[in-house]
Each structure stands twice: as C-alpha cells, then as structure tokens.
Amino acid sequence: MTTTPSETHVGQRERPQSDGPILVVEDLSVTFPTQDGPVTAVKGLSYSVEMGKTLGIVGESGSGKSVSSLAVLGLHDAKASKITGSIRVAGTEVVGLSEARMRKLRGNSVSMIFQDALAALHPFYKIGNQLSEAYLVHHPSASKRDARRKAIEMLDRVGIPQPDRRVDDFPHQFSGGMRQRAMIAMGLINDPSLLIADEPTTALDVTVQAQILDLLQDLQREFNSAVVIITHDLGVIAETADDVLVMYAGRAVEYGTVKQILTKPEMPYTWGLLSSIPDVAASTDARLIPIPGNPPSLLSPPSGCSFHPRCAHVDKVPGGLCATELPALTAASGANHLKRCHLPNPELIYRTEILPEIAPDLVEEIR
C-alpha cells in the first residue's frame, strides 16, 4: 500500500440509532499473521445495511467477502487475527467484544447461513435437536418441549414436508435442498434482524436454487430482516439484492444499487465479471471475454490499484497512475454509486468498447 486514502462511507449513517442501519461496518481491516508474513484479507472496508434491505457482496474467492462477514459474527480467532475498524450490529460494537457477550448476539440478532450445509450441520445430532439448541441457548426459560415445537414450526415455515416426522431425521437423511432449508430454519429460529448468507445456493441445482431464493425473500419480507448475500453469481445478485458491493483483493472496488452495478458499471473489474459469464438469454453473438491472469496473492498485493496487472484499460490512464497510486473510492456518475478507479471516462468506455462485445443486442436499449 502506497497511500491510505480516506475511505468514503457507503450508505447513510447520519440517521439516529433507532431507525438507522442495522449493520454498520467502518474501515474494517482483517489481518492474519502467517508463516510467510501478514495477510491482509480485508482492507478499509465500509458499508451498511438497513432493515428489510438486501446487500449483495460479489467477488472471486480470496477477495475477502467471506472474511469480512465472518468478522461481523465475531468468528475469527482473536489470537490468530487482527481486526481493526468498527462493526456495529444494532448499535453494539462487535470488534473487541468479549466472547460471552458475542455469544448472546450471535444466532440471536445476527445469524449466518453457510455454503455447505452438509459440513455446517453436525452429522451426529438430529436436525430437530440442532434447531432446538439454537433456540434454547437464547431462550433459557423455554422448556425442551417448547423448543421442539418451535423447531417443527420453523421446518414447516421453510417448506420441509412432514416436519413433525422429519424433525427426528439426521442431516444425511435430507437432500441437499432440504439441508439448506434446515440451515435457513436454524438461522431464522430466533428472528434475527440480520442474516448473512454466504453462498447459500452455490452447491445447489438451479431449480432448488430458485426455491431457496424465493424462500429467503419471503422470509425477509415476513421478518423485515436485513440480509447480506455473498455470492459470485451475478444472476443471483440481479434477482435478490437491492445494493451491491464488488470486492477485489480485500477492498471494495465498486458500490451502488443493483441497477447501477449491473447496467452501468464503471470499474473494469466489474466489466470483467460481467463479460466472463455467458447468459442464458443473451444473443449467441455475445463474446465471452475472460479476465486474464489470476487473483493476486494477498501476501504481496500489487502496488497501486490491485487490479492493474489484470486490467485491460491501464494505458488509458495518464502517467501510469494505476501502478503507483491506489485510487480512492469516489463518487461515480449515479447517486450513491461509488467506484475505485482512475479511469476518467468509464461510462464512455463501457458503452463503446465493452457492451458491443458482451451484449450486442443491448447497445441500442441502454442508449
């Protein structure tokens, strides 16, 4: 890192605490000491999520999207990681919170859905017991019978057939989609106000994925909870998120509403993501343009803009600025649309160079 620009805060934070955003992350950095030196997995990340809204976080593996969310739940080992900055969940500062107090928060006002449901559910315990445990921990006065009734109710809510019988099944007796549902039920059993879904549908078939996304949206509407959905599938983002945060090499590189990010992106990495996925509905003349190279190592991140070694537009920036200076997260053309890029006229480049290649049928419409 050559410079440390002041981070522009994403979202609104001037609002009073009572109806302000449920999750506020400010200047979050997570560093892990390793044998080969410290790895800074997340650098200067700021964002916020309001009640009833969905934030989508996109990026490749190793871009820090999971690490930042695990930090929200306080799941990093304090001895093996260094977390700076601030994370406030419903007004409570999470960074540096004691494990005992964190446990009260975790699963109660914040909970998480993991990618691999088979690995996240305990193979030795019945589904029902795992659900009731989550309930009992946060409701000490409740009886076991109440907890079981609640578990059956939740399984029914997420659409598991015959919940009163399936509650006594073990995880391996459930199909992949049902396991994911059971985990969603576990995450929602205490009516959390913030739900973090880490690649909730990546391992699932499209039909099951559609069912799970429908379910998440229905439940969000019902509980008015805030959802952070982490994925690399831009299609999932397009259909579920309100706002999108694009991450690369531990930093936010673009932020905006889902419409801004997916129809008028202004950062070459987002262009790369859009051009490297084929689309079921696009014209077959559309080209598939991969991002060259591999994601950088976080042990020795590139100087300047961390995307510059893979960026096709480096020579459009005068003075080789990309390789020497880290661009700040500054305002793009739209309202509340932020980008981290030196390019002076990204809209023009996107419209004239990128769009004709990846979606020739869209060029006219967008104009």
Add this chain to the structure above:
Amino acid sequence: MTQDPNVRAEIEPTELGADAAESGERDLRTDEHADAYSDNEVLVPGAFEGHVASRLDPDAPAVLEVEDLKMYFPVKSSGLVRRTIGHVQAVDGVSFQVPKGGSLGLVGESGCGKSTTGRLITRLYTPTAGSMMFEGQDLAKLSSRAMKPLRRDVQMIFQDPYTSLNPRHTVGAIVGAPLQVHGIVPKNKVLSRVQELLEVVGLNPEHYNRYPNEFSGGQRQRIGIARALTLNPKLLVADEPVSALDVSIQAQVINLLQDLQKEFDIAFLFIAHDLAVVRHFCPEVAVMYLGKIVEIADRETLYAAPFHPYTQALLSAVPDVKQAAIGGRRERIRLEGDVPSPINPPSGCRFRTRCPLAQEICAKVEPPLLQVGPRHKVACHFAGELGQHPATPVTAGLLGVDDQGSPSSTGPEAVQVPTGPGYEKDWFDVKTRRMTSQAGPA
C-alpha cells in the same frame, strides 16, 4: 507431433517465470506472485480475446452413437449375506449422437445420470445394456484389454481439479503418464511432448517439474486438460469442467476448450448443470431427468422454444443478470418437491410427480422420445411451447391409446416411433399432429 527437444531452447521465458524456474524456489511468496502473472506468459493465440458461442454443423457425421444405454447399479441389503434388493436406475435407455468435431451438452439436476453417462462412454463403468458405437466398434461390449487402444481416442476431463491430480506426482509425470502407458513416444521424447502440451493449454512449459499444489485452480484444470489431450483424442468427455472454478477463470477455460476443439477437431460431450455455459459451448443440448433424456434439440430451439415442461421449468429457474434493469424477480415455474428416487422411479412419465401438466395418461404410458422438428426430440404427452401445451395428449394416436392412456380399440394402430440416436427426415408436428418433412408445410 513430437518436436525436436533442441527447438525447446528457443523459447524465452519471461523474467518472472525464468527466475522461479531457475532457482527452483518453492517459497510461497515468490511463487504466488509469479503465478499471478504466469498465465500471461505463454499465450495461446486468442485465449484472452472474446469468443462467440460455438456453431452447429448439421452435416457433420456422428463420431459417437449411443443407443438405449442403461446402467443399473445394484442395491445390496445390509447384513452378512448381501443380497441385491433393488437397482438404482441411474441411466435408463439413453440415445444420442455426438457429431465429429462438434459438441453435445448434457444438462440436468444432480442425480439425473448425466455424469454416469459420461463415465459409461469412457468405460469407467460397464453398461448394463445398450450400445455405444465409436468408429465402428461398440464400446459397451469391449473387454478392458480391447478397450485400451480406444482409450487414446476417448478421454475425460474431470470436475474437480483438486482431487483429479495426484498431489505426489509432478505435472510432467501426470501429463506424460498416458504417453508411457501407451508407449507412443520413446522415453527421451516424453518431456518435449509434455512441454508442448503445457504450452498448448497456456501454461509455462518450464513448470513441468512442479507439483499440482503450486498451481491455482484454473491452472490445475489446464493441467487436467493437457493430460486429456496427450493422446490426441477424437472425443473428450468433459464432466463439469468449469463448475469448480472462479467466474473469471471459467471463461478462460471455456475459451481454451473452444480453441482446442477448433484446432484439433475434437468432439465434446459436455456435461454441466450451468445452462448458460452449456448454451455457449454446445450447439446441441440434451436435457436429462431421472436417467432419461426428456428433450434434445439444437441450441436455438431448446433455449427459445422448449417443448418439455421440465426444460421450461429449468430455464425459468436460471437467475438472469438482465433482471437488474427491470428489478424484482422473474416469473418462474415453481417445481414442487424433490427428484424422486431412481431406485423406484414413478410409472409412466418419470417427471409426472412434479409436472404441472400431468394427467392420467402420464402415469400409465411412458412418453416416447418423439422427433418434433428437424433437430428436436421431446418425450412428453403434452409437448408444446410454454403456454401452448395441447389439452389432449399428442402421443395418444401414435401409441394406440386413448386420451386417458388406456389401450384403445377404436383409434388408429400404434405406430413404430423411431428411437434411434439420430434424426429422421420426417417428424411429427405437434400442432397439426401429422408426420411432416423438410419439404412439406412447416
């Protein structure tokens, strides 16, 4: 294809690659840093340019013809005497053909038998019944010994680049193993062929003495592709070749496969669950459900006007990036429940338990895979475009049953529906319910 090893000396590795290769350093820091750039070192021409979707060559002869292929896995009882108590009908009567130098996509949900089909063609399993004609020989009936020379022509790319490469072998040993097994080139020429292959797939040829753990996921998949290419195969079975990779890397590998297909004229059986990737790579696509092909057609027909309710549901479930411009969720056909068990599949049509159109006939009679267009076959009693499904079964007349599926004495006699892997000149038009041909009214 072998090259003089002396020619190799002329290749000039760029600085980073050379440093790492010369010093033989395995220090993580330098390696990782080099790897971030090493993909750019040896460029396959055009690998990083955009690629448009592959096109269909309708006159290409078939390189592989699969007919009525079946694979039943026995289910054993527990206890001391493990008797067979049933069969998992993983693949049940599948017919298709793969054109020479073309690609056929095989899509479907997990457990539909698409991977089993791929493994049958490479003869990792011996099929229960059916034939797989490849260059005049039936792969299904060959012994392992007789299969060996044919393995040069039929190769496979696996899904997971982390488990399909032996971590204790160097890249050179992995890619060179097929050459030694088949004794194609003398031992002292193996290295030069390996380096040539590494270059073809866009890796630094100097990296032949490295181990798989020193490569990223995308690079490992390239090693797997190089290994599959070693013997100049005519048919490659690619089982989910990109689903374990990051989005940006997926496109690199798909483009690489397209280049290789063009350069070496390889036919692909491309197995994937990602409908968008299959659409880009394969001009022809088959949709499988519970061990059977329910619809097979050229790309344009299958994605724009599918006739089978399952294909329609599958397509409507794919999240669409363009939805962002409109906002909200797309209207989709919701499929209820899970895929039934292949041990005891539903009677008649296997999709009927989840099908919104299912009627009495669906439980009684299994719909045949009927040709309904020049390059379009569908297995449904109520085949039709979305929203235009007919009210009475289109197949009743052909099968000699009434609209409820009971054998009919008054109706016309049952017609022999062609079940071969290829396409006929005449087909059954679902709108007019008559046999039509190319020359006749469309």
